Amino acid sequence: MTKRFSKRDLLKGAGALGLSAFAVRAAAAPAAEAVTPALIEAATKEGKVVFYTAMDLQFAQRLGKAFEAKFPGIAVRVERSGAERVFTRIGQEYSANIHAVDVVNTADQAHCIVWKKNGWLAPYLPEEVAKHFDKKYYDSEGLSITTRILVSPIAYNTNLVKKEDAPKSFKDLLDPKWKGKMVKGHPAYSGTIMNATFEIARDLGWDYFEKLAAQNVMQVQSATDTPKRISLGERAIMVDGAGYLVIRYKEAGQPVDIVYPEEGTPLATGPSAVFKAAPNPNAARLLQNWMHSREAQQLIVDGARQYSPHGQTVEKPGVRKLADIRLMKEDPEGVYAQADAVKKRYAEIFKV
Amino acid sequence: MTIAIPATPAPAPRKFGIDFSKPVLLLFAAILLVLIVMPVSWLVFYAFSDKAGGFTFDNFRQLVTDAAYLDPLLTTFELATLSALICCAVAAPMGWLVSRTDMPLRRTVRLLVTASFVTPPFLGAIAWELLAAPNSGLLNQLYREVTGAAPDSHLLNIYSFSGLVFVISCYTFPYVFVLVANALDRTPGDLEDASAILGARPWDTARRITIPLALPAVLAGALVAFLQAMTLFGSPAILAMPAGFHTMTTKIWSLFQFPPKPELAAAASLPLLVLTIILLRAEHTILGRRSYSVVGGKNSQPRIVRLGLYRWVMLVAAMFVLMCPVFLPYFALLNAAFSRVASQLVWVGNFTFQNVHFVFYELSATQLALRNTFTLSTMAATAGTALAVVISYVTARKAIAGYRILGFLATAPVAIPGIVLGVGLFFTYTRPPFVLYGTLWILLIAFVTLSLPAAYQQMQSALHAVHPELEDASRILGATRLRSLWQITAPLLRTSVIATWCFIFVGVIRELSAAIMLFTSDTKVLSVLIYDLNESGDLAAISVLGLLMLILTFGIVALANSLRLGRGGARRQVAIG
Numbered sequence: 001m002t003k004r005f006s007k008r009d010l011l012k013g014a015g016a017l018g019l020s021a022f023a024v025r026a027a028a029a030p031a032a033e034a035v036t037p038a039l040i041e042a043a044t045k046e047g048k049v050v051f052y053t054a055m056d057l058q059f060a061q062r063l064g065k066a067f068e069a070k071f072p073g074i075a076v077r078v079e080r081s082g083a084e085r086v087f088t089r090i091g092q093e094y095s096a097n098i099h100a101v102d103v104v105n106t107a108d109q110a111h112c113i114v115w116k117k118n119g120w121l122a123p124y125l126p127e128e129v130a131k132h133f134d135k136k137y138y139d140s141e142g143l144s145i146t147t148r149i150l151v152s153p154i155a156y157n158t159n160l161v162k163k164e165d166a167p168k169s170f171k172d173l174l175d176p177k178w179k180g181k182m183v184k185g186h187p188a189y190s191g192t193i194m195n196a197t198f199e200i201a202r203d204l205g206w207d208y209f210e211k212l213a214a215q216n217v218m219q220v221q222s223a224t225d226t227p228k229r230i231s232l233g234e235r236a237i238m239v240d241g242a243g244y245l246v247i248r249y250k251e252a253g254q255p256v257d258i259v260y261p262e263e264g265t266p267l268a269t270g271p272s273a274v275f276k277a278a279p280n281p282n283a284a285r286l287l288q289n290w291m292h293s294r295e296a297q298q299l300i301v302d303g304a305r306q307y308s309p310h311g312q313t314v315e316k317p318g319v320r321k322l323a324d325i326r327l328m329k330e331d332p333e334g335v336y337a338q339a340d341a342v343k344k345r346y347a348e349i350f351k352v
Numbered sequence: 353m354t355i356a357i358p359a360t361p362a363p364a365p366r367k368f369g370i371d372f373s374k375p376v377l378l379l380f381a382a383i384l385l386v387l388i389v390m391p392v393s394w395l396v397f398y399a400f401s402d403k404a405g406g407f408t409f410d411n412f413r414q415l416v417t418d419a420a421y422l423d424p425l426l427t428t429f430e431l432a433t434l435s436a437l438i439c440c441a442v443a444a445p446m447g448w449l450v451s452r453t454d455m456p457l458r459r460t461v462r463l464l465v466t467a468s469f470v471t472p473p474f475l476g477a478i479a480w481e482l483l484a485a486p487n488s489g490l491l492n493q494l495y496r497e498v499t500g501a502a503p504d505s506h507l508l509n510i511y512s513f514s515g516l517v518f519v520i521s522c523y524t525f526p527y528v529f530v531l532v533a534n535a536l537d538r539t540p541g542d543l544e545d546a547s548a549i550l551g552a553r554p555w556d557t558a559r560r561i562t563i564p565l566a567l568p569a570v571l572a573g574a575l576v577a578f579l580q581a582m583t584l585f586g587s588p589a590i591l592a593m594p595a596g597f598h599t600m601t602t603k604i605w606s607l608f609q610f611p612p613k614p615e616l617a618a619a620a621s622l623p624l625l626v627l628t629i630i631l632l633r634a635e636h637t638i639l640g641r642r643s644y645s646v647v648g649g650k651n652s653q654p655r656i657v658r659l660g661l662y663r664w665v666m667l668v669a670a671m672f673v674l675m676c677p678v679f680l681p682y683f684a685l686l687n688a689a690f691s692r693v694a695s696q697l698v699w700v701g702n703f704t705f706q707n708v709h710f711v712f713y714e715l716s717a718t719q720l721a722l723r724n725t726f727t728l729s730t731m732a733a734t735a736g737t738a739l740a741v742v743i744s745y746v747t748a749r750k751a752i753a754g755y756r757i758l759g760f761l762a763t764a765p766v767a768i769p770g771i772v773l774g775v776g777l778f779f780t781y782t783r784p785p786f787v788l789y790g791t792l793w794i795l796l797i798a799f800v801t802l803s804l805p806a807a808y809q810q811m812q813s814a815l816h817a818v819h820p821e822l823e824d825a826s827r828i829l830g831a832t833r834l835r836s837l838w839q840i841t842a843p844l845l846r847t848s849v850i851a852t853w854c855f856i857f858v859g860v861i862r863e864l865s866a867a868i869m870l871f872t873s874d875t876k877v878l879s880v881l882i883y884d885l886n887e888s889g890d891l892a893a894i895s896v897l898g899l900l901m902l903i904l905t906f907g908i909v910a911l912a913n914s915l916r917l918g919r920g921g922a923r924r925q926v927a928i929g
Contacts, residue, residue: 100872186593219596221888228890229488234485
């Protein structure tokens with residue numbers, strides 16, 4: 001009901017202003033939508049929603065379970081892999097005309113630029129996003145919304161490295177004493193690492209990576225794997241990866257700690273989007289709506305230990321505030337333009 | 353390409369009922385053509401195409417000039433050569449031990465080799481990560497504990513070229529073992545008897561008679577091991593990246609990352625295909641020659657070499673070898689499945705069911721992957737066995753003109769490595785007229801194609817053991833060919849059919865290299881799920897799923913074995929290779 005009313009309102013308004021139809025389509029934000037009983041009913045009828053995500057598996061499943069508990073009768077199927085692989089997967093499926101994904105959550109804003117250009121995304125703006133999210137955290141046409149904000153700091157195993165010996169900066173990692181003791185994620189698999197690689201290469205230069213490669217770095221794929229490797233003690237230091245997992249492991253009593261590097265900590269924001277051709281369009285919208293509600297966003301703070309773009313979430317102590325971290329600047333347009341070059345250069349330097 | 357199905361069956365030449373055999377056989381030939389010729393044609397087409405679809409040699413030029421492709425090619429070659437050598441050095445003596453000596457527990461050793469054969473190579477690689485990651489690996493922890501070595505010193509490093517060679521050898525040596533052991537089983541003892549009568553000591557006989565007789569099988573085994581190592585995707589996918597290099601198979605796969613470079617992937621696949629065909633021809637020649645040397649004479653029981661006290665030494669050595677593919681990895685998986693931290697030994701303090709709970713109650717992909725795997729295994733085993741039965745019947749009985757072509761087509765996929773077939777099928781079935789990508793059908797096609805050659809060989813040797821006179825009697829009494837096949841031959845073949853069915857079933861469970869190219873989120877199988885979990889390092893969940901996979905596999909193997917034993921065990925053990 002609300003939906004139809006507000007849409008008509010919008011059109012009337014646009015008509016009254018005498019804007020061309022094209023301008024309306026290009027510029028107008030869609031009306032904010034609430035979770036209505038009609039939406040829930042339609043979503044429950046669909047009974048399931050397919051969620052492709054790059055979040056760490058444990059939390060993604062927890063989020064899914066929370067949604068299922070809130071809306072019984074809608075099963076969430078989580079398809080987790082690294083953001084770049086999610087991106088490849090969707091590209092491969094869509095080019096074969098397979099529309100399996102309902103909602104995606106990646107860790108690389110550049111993906112949304114591509115999907116938007118391809119016209120694959122459906123505009124959908126949840127009410128709470130319009131009310132409580134800063135405008136920079138959602139697309140002006142409502143095609144994608146930042147769900148979580150993550151940083152890719154350095155971290156170390158506290159059993160293997162004393163706090164006073166721990167590296168303070170990216171430059172410190174070039175010290176020969178860390179040779180063979182570091183683990184690193186891969187930009188062709190992880191969106192977080194893609195952004196981190198782009199930002200580090202921009203700020204410190206590619207020759208930084210050339211020197212780092214000479215340090216005999218262990219290469220893994222996902223940004224969610226590097227924290228696991230240092231927590232197992234497989235390597236002493238993680239060059240990049242999911243900072244939130246380090247915090248979670250530390251809170252669970254494992255011997256890991258974070259270092260926010262002096263040069264700045266790479267930043268990646270993880271956007272979500274609903275696909276136009278979603279097989280479960282109503283359940284997709286319900287999930288997208290709920291995922292950006294205060295309830296789910298608080299879960300992202302408390303459970304995932306990531307940062308939330310929702311204005312009303314409460315910070316949980318034990319993690320440095322985002323405002324207090326010196327961040328590298330995220331640049332989705334830059335990543336969009338250079339992703340292939342980044343992957344190619346990276347493969348040349350690290351040989352994988 | 354179209355499937356030619358004759359609109360009406362040919363008029364019946366016989367008195368009693370219509371003989372459907374010709375149309376059925378034509379249909380099968382058409383099926384095989386679609387299965388094999390189409391993907392390979394597309395592969396070749398893409399390999400010589402540029403982005404716009406024009407003809408070009410550029411893909412190959414890039415392949416041999418760009419270090420990003422040349423290095424993996426050379427690495428793969430080295431890797432396969434070393435693995436093949438190691439496999440032969442280990443498996444040939446073991447094959448001899450179980451076939452020709454009085455070493456105790458020979459049957460058990462054979463069974464354990466079967467276990468390492470059915471263990472998915474990627475699972476073995478992950479288990480070896482748990483054991484021999486330089487710092488967190490259980491064996492390295494033990495080493496430091498025992499020797500008091502420094503915290504960052506290690507005994508083994510699985511993330512290295514030699515580590516990968518080791519893991520590949522662990523799961524490739526059964527191929528050599530089976531070839532050698534079977535060859536020795538079949539080689540009559542006459543020559544050895546003669547040697548013994550002429551006064552040679554057992555060791556001399558072994559050295560001068562038995563080993564030369566087994567040498568062709570060893571050589572053939574070396575080629576097969578080389579092929580396996582060259583085309584393997586699972587183990588390199590797990591271990592090569594942390595070790596900092598690519599193999600050909602991981603490179604081919606990475607070429608499908610966005611933006612995909614299918615032309616290059618096709619070009620990179622072709623050398624694997626060509627090399628495989630050449631090596632298989634070589635193997636055929638070698639094995640073909642061997643059969644001359646043992647033809648003739650009455651078969652006598654092979655002479656058993658008495659090892660004396662050494663037999664216990666040999667048993668310990670064999671068990672030590674089997675620790676690598678079986679005991680240690682299984683232990684590591686079991687440990688990680690029930691441990692809070694994958695790198696810690698399970699003890700009272702950290703025992704947990706949390707991982708099991710996570711896999712079965714939280715991980716939403718489990719159920720679908722299990723269902724898909726089970727459906728595909730069952731369907732592929734059924735379809736594959738049916739194809740193998742019919743084709744081997746036709747070739748064994750020379751039922752139609754051109755039966756040789758059928759036999760050739762059924763054997764041809766043996767030359768197509770899994771990942772190459774995956775690439776070919778991806779090209780074939782993502783475009784009209786057959787858009788099968790995104791369905792289970794495309795995976796079914798891949799699995800049936802991949803398992804057909806071995807299934808066909810098994811059924812063919814089984815059919816050779818059934819004399820045609822029984823069928824002839826049935827046909828003289830008026831039955832059509834299909835009816836006599838159904839009523840006479842089929843019951844006689846039941847055991848072999850079931851064994852073949854189980855063989856395909858098990859093979860499908862562990863298949864990753866084609867599946868990784870062809871899955872979509874709806875058609876994910878267990879092996880792909882495990883691979884995805886490996887990407888994010890979720891070792892505990894992998895261990896639980898891996899154990900589940902092994903339980904499923906061994907359940908089926910046990911079923912096959914019990915059925916075979918139930919038939920009196922007179923027939924030789926079906927070759928697992």
